[in-house]
Amino acid sequence: MTATPTPRGRRPKYLPDGRAALLAAAIDAFSQQGYDGANLRGIARAAKVDASLVRVHFGSKAQLWRACVxxxxxxxxxxxxxxxxxxxxxxxxxxxxxxxxxxxxxxxxxxxxxxxxxxxxxxxxxxxxxxxxxxxxxxxxxxxxxxxxxxxxxxxxxxxxxxxxxxxxxxxxxxxxxxxxxxxxxxxxxxxxxxxxxxxxxxxxxxxxxxxxxxxx
CATH class of the missing domain: 1.10.357 (Tetracycline Repressor; domain 2)
Incomplete structure (x- = not known):
């Protein structure tokens, strides 16, 4: 089964902006899997953004977790x-x-x-x-x-x-x-x-x- 490619460039208007989408996906991931179980690529995939945006908006997994808090x-x-x-x-x-x-x-x-x-x-x-x-x-x-x-x-x-x-x-x-x-x-x-x-x-x-x-x- 071929994975759906992560969208690049401008996001469609019906989707939340990249930072908000990442926060929502991260809160869900950390809630379900814990800090150690959640991974940045999975969070980015769930948010439908490129994984590089995690570093752009939050810098690290620890900073993303704190942003969720x-x-x-x-x-x-x-x-x-x-x-x-x-x-x-x-x-x-x-x-x-x-x-x-x-x-x-x-x-x-x-x-x-x-x-x-x-x-x-x-x-x-x-x-x-x-x-x-x-x-x-x-x-x-x-x-x-x-x-x-x-x-x-x-x-x-x-x-x-x-x-x-x-x-x-x-x-x-x-x-x-x-x-x-x-x-x-x-x-x-x-x-x-x-x-x-x-x-x-x-x-x-x-x-x-x-x-x-x-x-x-």
């Missing part, structure tokens, strides 16, 4: 600001703010599934890459969310020993395996397929909140 971090900026604003808006009931925060995280998970996969693929790394990953893709979200979780703990609507553990379990609950909607469509069509996202959000809300202590009895 920067791209994912930029996508977190807006939801991070919204989470921080919710933590400060103490005039509103904490339960309402926590539910909104969960909706923000769920929406980001739905629109950026590559984010969790990228983190999962590299989370066990130590050294410089591990420090970059945690410092740029994990801690900013946790630090934005943690004060709100603590407020929920103090109000008795969050049952947790530590906000970090609550955050860890919550994020994993909102990032189910990619095939979950299809699987649930087979098991229970009423909460599968297109209905999966809203049903998951409702289920997470019911599991991650308790009735405030002062309302019991």
């Amino acid at each position: 920067d791209t994912l971090e930029a996508a977190l900026a807006a939801p991070g600001e919204r989470l921080r604003a919710l933590s400060l808006d103490t005039a509103r009931p904490v339960t309402d703010r926590l539910k909104e925060a969960i909706s923000i995280i769920a929406a980001h998970a739905a629109t950026h599934p590559e984010h969790k996969q990228f983190i999962a693929q590299h989370s066990s790394e130590t050294g410089e890459r591990g420090a970059i990953l945690h410092g740029h893709l994990v801690m900013p979200v946790y630090e934005a969310m943690a004060p709100l979780i603590v407020q929920g703990m103090q109000a008795g609507v969050v049952r947790a020993e530590h906000p970090a553990m609550y955050f860890c379990v919550l994020v994993h609950a909102l990032h189910p395996p990619p095939g979950s909607p299809v699987l649930m469509q087979l098991i229970a069509p009423q909460v599968g397929g297109d209905a999966f996202g809203p049903a998951l959000l409702k289920q997470v809300e019911s599991l991650f909140f308790a009735e405030p202590d002062n309302k019991k009895g």
Whole structure:
């Protein structure tokens, strides 16, 4: 089977520019194969650009990986600001703010599934890459969310020993395996397929909140 030649010269208008195409292909490759498993020629082939463009735009594999982190971090900026604003808006009931925060995280998970996969693929790394990953893709979200979780703990609507553990379990609950909607469509069509996202959000809300202590009895 003859491989499709990599296009040279001006890219067709319907294709993203070379740098953007390389970033998208690299995020996918690093997410699926890890840093060591991904290779520059394969990334360029997936991006439908000449392999020399990797050096032109990024210089090296390490710099391309860092550019992927920067791209994912930029996508977190807006939801991070919204989470921080919710933590400060103490005039509103904490339960309402926590539910909104969960909706923000769920929406980001739905629109950026590559984010969790990228983190999962590299989370066990130590050294410089591990420090970059945690410092740029994990801690900013946790630090934005943690004060709100603590407020929920103090109000008795969050049952947790530590906000970090609550955050860890919550994020994993909102990032189910990619095939979950299809699987649930087979098991229970009423909460599968297109209905999966809203049903998951409702289920997470019911599991991650308790009735405030002062309302019991």
